[in-house]
Amino acid sequence: MIRFENVEVSFGEKIAIPDLNLEIEQGEFFTLLGPSGCGKTTALRTLAGFIEPSRGEIYIDGKVATRLPSEKRSVGMVFQNYALFPSMSVRENIAFGLRVRKTRKAETALLVDEIAAQVELTSEQLAKNVSELSGGQQQRVAIARALVLKPRILLLDEPLSNLDAKLRVQLREQLKNLQRELGITTVYVTHDQEEALTMSDRIAVFNHGVVEQVGTPEEIYNRSGTEFVCTFVGAMNRLSGDVVHQLRQRGGTGLAAAKTSYLRLEKVSLHAPTGATAAIRLDGVVAGRSYHGSHSTYTIDSHGSSIRALVPEGGGCPLEPGSAAQLYIDPSSVLQY
Numbered sequence: 001m002i003r004f005e006n007v008e009v010s011f012g013e014k015i016a017i018p019d020l021n022l023e024i025e026q027g028e029f030f031t032l033l034g035p036s037g038c039g040k041t042t043a044l045r046t047l048a049g050f051i052e053p054s055r056g057e058i059y060i061d062g063k064v065a066t067r068l069p070s071e072k073r074s075v076g077m078v079f080q081n082y083a084l085f086p087s088m089s090v091r092e093n094i095a096f097g098l099r100v101r102k103t104r105k106a107e108t109a110l111l112v113d114e115i116a117a118q119v120e121l122t123s124e125q126l127a128k129n130v131s132e133l134s135g136g137q138q139q140r141v142a143i144a145r146a147l148v149l150k151p152r153i154l155l156l157d158e159p160l161s162n163l164d165a166k167l168r169v170q171l172r173e174q175l176k177n178l179q180r181e182l183g184i185t186t187v188y189v190t191h192d193q194e195e196a197l198t199m200s201d202r203i204a205v206f207n208h209g210v211v212e213q214v215g216t217p218e219e220i221y222n223r224s225g226t227e228f229v230c231t232f233v234g235a236m237n238r239l240s241g242d243v244v245h246q247l248r249q250r251g252g253t254g255l256a257a258a259k260t261s262y263l264r265l266e267k268v269s270l271h272a273p274t275g276a277t278a279a280i281r282l283d284g285v286v287a288g289r290s291y292h293g294s295h296s297t298y299t300i301d302s303h304g305s306s307i308r309a310l311v312p313e314g315g316g317c318p319l320e321p322g323s324a325a326q327l328y329i330d331p332s333s334v335l336q337y
């Protein structure tokens, strides 16, 4: 559906994206994930037709779209700040693109009502001025305004980042459901790794304008292809050389001594696993505990590493700081770069 082929984007002397190659399938929820300034918004705006690449081609639906004006690409875009027209009603905002296209009044009203129902805006809300709506409702208006033109591709640039944490989590699910219902190919930009993991079919992780890995959320999280991906996505323990040495001596023969080693917090167990297991026991001392409700995070000092472990609520009696603890680590869970 979408293909970036050797795309370079520069701003004067500065090359924001040196050589982008990506393929996005029809109906996919595809996320561009990365820290601020890594080029994800630039990639999205280039796809939207707001920026022309200095080299390479963009294909939409198998056809070259590189120099096609934005309105000919069948893309709908939702911006981080929604970019709504503040003096217009909700209905007028949603109908804006239809009016530009000179759609007949009766048909416009029908299309607006249809899309409003889909994004769960009431007729009462349609009559209000956009400035009277909450952030979450304004975000729906922005999505409705993009979708009412029935684009084949929906582009979303950090659409949830201006909302409070609880609403963000609710809207994640609603947005994902709406996308699935409509089956619309969606390209989503975010720096929030949790958002990317929960919503996406596939994720491209950007770093300094370069895609470090493309994969499903599970692949990105469990089989991070690079050190950057593994540390950017989710919390990680970095293991000391001494810990790696201990693991190697006690059965972890697959581990390399010279590489940098990481281990996810939930891969560290504070209790001897039952049944046949490859887990290796290390001795340590509890350095601290933080309570998070659903789980606690323990920090255990062991062989020169401060290793954090997640213990679900109710997963055993609390260990006091200063007391001895045992860690159980399966060497096959260790990621090395």
Ligand code: ATP
Pocket (backbone or CB within 6 Å): 011, 014, 016, 034, 035, 036, 037, 038, 039, 040, 041, 042, 043, 191
């Ligand atoms: P953020 O999440 O902060 O928006 P981003 O990953 O989306 O970050 P971009 O906005 O794509 O990053 O920016 C990538 C690089 O290109 C940055 O170094 C930025 O300073 C530069 N850049 C972006 N737009 C322009 C512009 N119009 N003129 C000059 N440089 C730009």
